[in-house]
Amino acid sequence: MDEMRGLLASEVAQRRLDRLASHFCEANLAKEEKVSREVCAKPFQRSVNPTILANLMAGGYPADRQKIFDFFISRPDLETPVEIAKAEHRELAFKQLKALVNEASIHPMKLLMEDPARYFTITEAIGFIDVSLGVKLGVQFSLWGGSVVNLGTQKHRDKYLEGISNLKFPGCFxxxxxxxxxxxxxxxxxxxxxxxxxxxxxxxxxxxxxxxxxxxxxxxxxxxxxxxxxxxxxxxxxxxxxxxxxxxxxxxxxxxxxxxxxxxxxxxxxxxxxxxxxxxxxxxxxxxxxxxxxxxxxxxxxxxxxxxxxxxxxxxxxFAATLGELVGGRVGLAYGSVGVLKAASTVAIRYSLLRQQFGPPNKEEVSILDYQSQQQKLMPMLSSAYAFHFATEYLVARYAEMKKTHDDEIIADVHALSAGLKAYITSYTAKALNTCRESCGGHGYAAVNRFGTLRNDHDIFQTFEGDNTVLLQQVAGDLLKQYKRKFTGGALSVTWTYLRDSMSNLSQTNPVATHREGYTHLRDPRFQLDAFQYRTARLLHTAALRLRKHSKRFGSFGAWNRCLNHLLTLAESHIESVILAKFNEAIERCEDRQTRKVLNMVRDLYALDRIWKDIGTYRNQDYVSPNKAKAIHRLVEYLSYELKGAAGSLVDGFGIPDALLRAPIGLQSGQYSEYSHYVGFE
Structure with missing residues (x-):
């Protein structure tokens, strides 16, 4: 461990000098503060084309998505009623699945084997129809079919694959x-x-x-x-x-x-x-x-x-090889959970834009999304939905690469990344669903507006395909292996390469950057990602020290248990770093300037809201001064206020048709008339 500390110290000196020099320019700091005051005094001009956003969010296979939407819109007999008994729901879900395969000519098993990205695109689309249908599809093809394909050999494919694909062989896992x-x-x-x-x-x-x-x-x-x-x-x-x-x-x-x-x-x-x-x-x-x-x-x-x-x-x-081949289930759950978050956010935000309540004396009522408290509930959630979307897109691409190459390093990377994203995203979505319900008041309690169904259907996502607490421990364990590799000369896997630099910056903080609180600085993606990665590196370093200390007295299992909460926080911090990095990369790929401008605001809100929520950690390490912490909080509130003006377009960008969203208060138009019609008014 002394050797590790020595290595850290030797790498720090020149880096610190370079970074300090770059920050000590008073002219730059003064200019930045002037820009900050001007920007916060004048509302940001925001507009975004929802069609461009929808194309960006549809991924590489929008035609597949639209084909599923069109098929189910054309078949109202396949719509899941608000009130349905268990036995009838089970038969309807199987009928929906058979219609998808035999009538709509969607072939999930073929797609899973030949083009996993297309498979996960259709599973997200199907989740909008009915989460039960999405899970039943996953059981049949990803789990039962996937076990035959991935754990069996050619004789098993020859005997069972056709029957699995056409549903003549319905199966279990x-x-x-x-x-x-x-x-x-x-x-x-x-x-x-x-x-x-x-x-x-x-x-x-x-x-x-x-x-x-x-x-x-x-x-x-x-x-x-x-x-x-x-x-x-x-x-x-x-x-x-x-x-x-x-x-x-x-x-x-x-x-x-x-x-x-x-x-x-x-x-x-x-x-x-x-x-x-x-x-x-x-x-x-x-x-x-x-x-x-x-x-x-x-x-x-x-x-x-x-x-x-x-x-x-x-x-x-x-055993490890067997479980490694079944990681697709976690990929699907992470991807599907984002779909649920998109649906719930759409309903809650559209209703919050529509519903008016109170206002200044002798003036019209204002929408409830004009209230700061509502903005703080829903805007960070909206930013998270976008961040999670791009992170799971990356996970799916990485999974497809794994299935194509069978590369050991990619297999290990996907195993850890899928565990972490599944755990982090499903836990977040579960909490967000309650927030959405509450933010819509009494109307959020009506079953027809779907929050209860989405919340109850999604809740088990936190448990199956691996309990979230157990999965986060897997991520922490992998991080510790990577930490050890850094000091033994081994190569770091792709997802963890940022540790090479971050671990070298722990011995001291930059006194100028610590106090820097200008708008431009706080919205700099480099500052945001550096902060996320610094926190992860710090947690990793201290976790390793604590485990080493406790193992002498309690043994490896006892030491792990003594540090368990620390390790879970470490895993979550790492996953947040990965999510932010992938969000940055996605924005760079966006060619439309105005859309990229709005996405930058969405990304800034995601990053700064996370930093603010863990501001105690940054303050304890002197990474952020008290005034800078206050500036971060003000900017989170400001970004939430600004993004409400683009919120309608941002949820439209999810591309969920009203006919499949089905919640009356969440429709693009005619919400009250549709809601009234549901209860029997003409």
Missing amino acids: AMTELHHGSNVQGIQTTATFDRMTDEFVINTPNDGATKWWIGNAAVHGKFASVFARLKLPCPDSHLDTDMGVHAFIVPIRSMEDHSVLPGIEIRDCGYKVGLNGVDNGALRFRNVRIPRDNLLNRFGDVSRDGGYTSKLPTINKR
């Missing part, structure tokens, strides 16, 4: 157990090889091993990818050899009459807080026999005589 969710390596379901019959025997050894929350299991599924401990009989012992967790294709219902097959028990998990269009079930297995070929054997195989072979030498390496 049976990983989670009653007693084991996040700790997949601890699952207890067994698959024991029987050499006499050349079969695996699947068993649920105890109640805790019951497969639970399995989507598609309660009603529609005919197959399941069952994750179980592979047991091989040992010729020299009566005990079986545990080869670790593997995946097996297990038929659960008859292809002829859909009856449950012998040895399998299926129960309905029942009515849930949300997503009741998805038929979650619980599964138990009693001596269920499947052919040896039903082992998904990409990472490990069993021969006819019971011999085991794998290119990966250890159980841990095979």
